[in-house]
Amino acid sequence: MKFYLPTKIYKGRNCVVENKEQLLLGTRAYIVTGRTSGKLSGALADVENVLNSSNISYAICDRIGNNPTVEECFEAGKAANEFGADFIIGIGGGSPLDAAKAIAVYAVNPQMSPMDIYKCDYPAKPLPMAAIPTTAGTGSEVTQYSVLTVASEQTKRSFSTEDTFYKVAFIDGKYTEKLPLQITRNTAVDALSHLIESYTNTRSTEMTEYIALKGMRVWGKKIKALTEGVFTSEDREDLLWASTLGGIVIAQTGTTIVHSMGYPLTFYKDIPHGMANGMLLEQYLANAEKTIPEKVDLLLMNLGVASVEDLGKILKSLLLNTYTFTKAETDLWVQSTVKAKNAVTCPFSATLEAETDIFEKSLL
Numbered sequence: 001m002k003f004y005l006p007t008k009i010y011k012g013r014n015c016v017v018e019n020k021e022q023l024l025l026g027t028r029a030y031i032v033t034g035r036t037s038g039k040l041s042g043a044l045a046d047v048e049n050v051l052n053s054s055n056i057s058y059a060i061c062d063r064i065g066n067n068p069t070v071e072e073c074f075e076a077g078k079a080a081n082e083f084g085a086d087f088i089i090g091i092g093g094g095s096p097l098d099a100a101k102a103i104a105v106y107a108v109n110p111q112m113s114p115m116d117i118y119k120c121d122y123p124a125k126p127l128p129m130a131a132i133p134t135t136a137g138t139g140s141e142v143t144q145y146s147v148l149t150v151a152s153e154q155t156k157r158s159f160s161t162e163d164t165f166y167k168v169a170f171i172d173g174k175y176t177e178k179l180p181l182q183i184t185r186n187t188a189v190d191a192l193s194h195l196i197e198s199y200t201n202t203r204s205t206e207m208t209e210y211i212a213l214k215g216m217r218v219w220g221k222k223i224k225a226l227t228e229g230v231f232t233s234e235d236r237e238d239l240l241w242a243s244t245l246g247g248i249v250i251a252q253t254g255t256t257i258v259h260s261m262g263y264p265l266t267f268y269k270d271i272p273h274g275m276a277n278g279m280l281l282e283q284y285l286a287n288a289e290k291t292i293p294e295k296v297d298l299l300l301m302n303l304g305v306a307s308v309e310d311l312g313k314i315l316k317s318l319l320l321n322t323y324t325f326t327k328a329e330t331d332l333w334v335q336s337t338v339k340a341k342n343a344v345t346c347p348f349s350a351t352l353e354a355e356t357d358i359f360e361k362s363l364l
C-alpha cells in the first residue's frame, strides 16, 4: 500500500494570517487567481497583507478563467519566469489551482513547448506552491493533478507528478462564504464524486477508504443545507473539509469513469464540472451496486441516504439540469471516454455497452 501526501495542511478560521510564515515559500511570489475569486473571497487581500508585511515582492496573474487551456498557462509561466518568481500562490477554485501547477512547471522550464507538460518529466523541478481554495469541490490543493483544456484535442487532459503537489494548503471556509448557491452545489457534488469514485475505485486502500467514508459522513450531514440553500459558517467549513478529504483520496486512487465521462459534457456543452459528474453518479452507482454491493451499502449509510435512487433524487434537486442531449452526441462521446485511462479502475467492466447505458439512462 502506498499513501503519499506531501502537502502541509492548515485548517481553520484565519489560518492564512495565523500561519503566515508557512505561506512564504520564497522571496518573489507569483499569485495565480481567477478573474474574481481572489478578490471576492477575501483570500487575495489576506495574502497581499501577509506578503506586504513580510516585504515579499509579488506579481498577480488574475486572468485564469474557467477551464484554463494549456496555452494560457504557458503564457502565464513565461510571465512568472520574466518576473523572476521563486514560488507560486494559487488562490481560487479548481481552475486557478490547477493552472498554478502548470505555471509552476513552465516558469522554470522556458525551453519546454506547451504540450511537453504531458511528458510529466521536467528538466527543472516546478516552483514550490501554496494553495488557498475558495470553492469546496476541487480538492486540487491536496492533489498532484492538473486538468487543462487542450483545444487541439477537443477535450481536457490531466498531468501529474509527485512534484506537482502543493507544499502547503490553507483550508478556511470563510473564503467560500460568498459563493453563489449554484456554484456551491455544483462544487459540493464534485467533492462527493471524488469521495465516491475513490471509495469504489479498484485502487482503494484501507487508508483511502477510511478517509473517504469520513468525508461522506461530513458531506451527508450537509445535504439539508445544500437542499435548502442556507449555509452557516460551520456548514461552509465542513463542505470545504469534505472537499479536501476528497482530494486526499483521489490523489492516491485517481477518479474513475464518472470523471472521464463528465469531461465531454463540460467540453461540448459547457456544463460545469461538478454538475456533469452529478448527472452521471446515480447510474454509475447503480452499476457499481451489482459488483460491490457491500461497499455501496456502506457509502450510502455514511451519507445517511437510503438508496442509490434516493441519492439520485437529491442530486437532481441540487443540479440545475436544463440541458438536452441526443443519442448521436452520446454515441460519439463514448468512443473516446471508453478509452480513458481511469476506465481501468472502475469497479465494474467499463465496456462500450456499459458506458453507453450510463450515458443513455443519465442523459437521454
Ligand SMILES: [Fe+2]
Pocket: 138, 190, 194, 259, 273
Ligand atoms: Fe472533479
